[in-house]
Amino acid sequence: MKSFQATCEDGWKSKVVKAKSIDEAANMLEADLTDHVKMMHNMDLPSDPKELHKSVVDHLQEVK
Secondary structure (H helix, E strand, O other): OEEEEEEOOOOOEOOOEEEOOHHHHHHHHHHHHHHHHHHHHOOOOOOOHHHHHHHHHHOEEEEO
């Protein structure tokens, strides 16, 4: 298991989750990142599930 966290260029960081892969972590953190972007930036992430997943993965990083 690896630890992952979603981040935003404004300094926001999600909780850290443990997952087997970055894709699994993206599924776990999708709601947190979507809520942050909507509330703080008044924007929506893509509605297409594949594009949404890619967008979340782009905001993830592995943490130690």
